[in-house]
Amino acid sequence: MGQQDVQERLEMKKLGMEHLAQFNELLRYVFQVTNQDLQEVGWEEDEIEQAKRPVLRKADVVGWFDGDKLVSQMAVYPMQVNIFGEIYKMGGVTGVGTYPEYANFGLMHRLMRQSLKEMRDREQTISYLYPYSIPYYRRKGWEIISDVMTFSIKDTQLPENVPVSGMVERLDIEHEDVLKTYNRFAQNQHVAMIRDSLAWEEYWRWEREEMIAAVYYDEAGEPQGFMYYWIADDIFHMKEMVYLTREARHGLWNFISAHFSMVTHVKGKLYTSEPIAFLMEDSDITETIHPYYMARIVDVEGFFKKYPFLEKQADFHFVVTDSLLEWNQGIFHFQWDADGNVSIGKEAHGEAVEIDIQTLTTMFFGYKRPKYLRKIGRIMANDTTIKQLEKMIPNETPYFSDYF
Known part of the structure; x- marks a missing residue:
């Protein structure tokens, strides 16, 4: 049986909830996710399938079928982002994969073209994705538009306390003041996601156990910044820090430095290309900048x-x-x-x-x-x-x- 015979029987169509098991099976094969991998991050064997229900329920998913068998797929989330103060509809690409025996048939090329056409019809004039291969997505028209910087600071390098008029409170990660503060931040931050329930759900999909929110309140009791963090093996891990004022930044770093006797290092991520070493009294810290997300203009006009x-x-x-x-x-x-x-x-x-x-x-x-x-x-x-x-x-x- 040749490739032409296979291609003649392939059919492109929308995925529904009835395809959930196949959608999950294809993802796990393509990204080589094992049951052991899932257990190491706290997932039970059947939870990954349940976790992907939102993709098929809320996303626009197109795939190729060989008879009743799903062999290639691409999902697009309906999202919004801030571009220099203007809120744009954005198609978030995820769940991309093809079984290897169906590679080199041009299936993903045609899925992408169809998905981009549908994005244009929905007025999603831009698309974001996380690139598992930057060269591949560049050939399809996406390009790098943001960085992530990872850093490591020894306890002896933590900044000195800067007097501030407010204070930090430790709260649940979904506390209303955290969500409100992020929304204010995103409305004024170029490229940032405007997080609805779907975006927050994806944000926490793989890591939320033992996570704590530290919220900085100014003298008037208004939240002006927050940080997600956890402590493990004498290391203070920072997932994200968001602040609306310089005072909030100082207040959050004061909070981190207050852990001096509890940790040996502070490690974290900052989603910017601007190093933080210059802000530290001891600037001899480890910083590594990597490309993060890619974007594509779907409709130039x-x-x-x-x-x-x-x-x-x-x-x-x-x-x-x-x-x-x-x-x-x-x-x-x-x-x-x-x-x-x-x-x-x-x-x-x-x-x-x-x-x-x-x-x-x-x-x-x-x-x-x-x-x-x-x-x-x-x-x-x-x-x-x-x-x-x-x-x-x-x-x-x-x-x-x-x-x-």
Whole structure:
């Protein structure tokens, strides 16, 4: 039996709750999740299947079937993120996998194209994913848009206490003040997830046992920051720290330093490319920055209609290449009316900026600046146009701490 015979009987269709067992089985095979792995992180053998019910219940899942057998799949969560103060609908890609005997049939390529088309129909003009292979997803149009920094600090390197007027309280991780503080943070933080119940559910899917929330309250009793942490084997582990004010940051670090006699190290994650060593009195600490999430512009025209440009610069046009989506291919020229509303023209005006969809994404997300991208050969444009792009795009550090 040849590949052509197999391909002729394959059918792409939506997954429903009746496919839950197959969906779970494919995920566990592709990512080689064993029962021992699940038990080590506190899961019972049948809990993983129960945990994936929300994916099929709340996500848009498309797969290939060989008869009644699911052989390839891709799920998209309906989510929202903050892009320079504008709230965008985002399609969160997860649950991607194909059995190896069906590899090299082009199945995932067609699933991606179908899923991206459906995202566009739902006005999800951008898509996020966690890359298990950065080169693979780059070829499909995604690009890196955020970092995660891991750090390790010895107890003797913890910062000195900074006087603050408020105090920290230890609370349940789902306390209303924690959720309220994160929501205020996300509404003002570029690239951050606007967490609804689904996003919070995914955030806690793999780690919540023994986790504690430390919330900083100012003098007026208002929550201004929080941190998720746990202590194990004489190590203070920080999952995430969020603060709205400098005072809250000092208050939370004061709380960490108060554990001096209890721990030998503080280890944690910060979802930014900005090192913290400079903020420490003893800056000789270990910091490691890794690429974290990737994004893709699903619909160039729809994305730019909401984009908060810093300045209007309409005397050039983009020539965009997108090997997967034909509606993103070609010329895009910005035109503003008297009220500041932008429309996208398809005729060439002024100088050309030659760019692919992944570079366009990382540039307008602010992860890499136009001048740098031109320097490394990712943009073809003259000096004047690069300066115009620098003026158009806000300059803020992306922050994304979720996982799905």
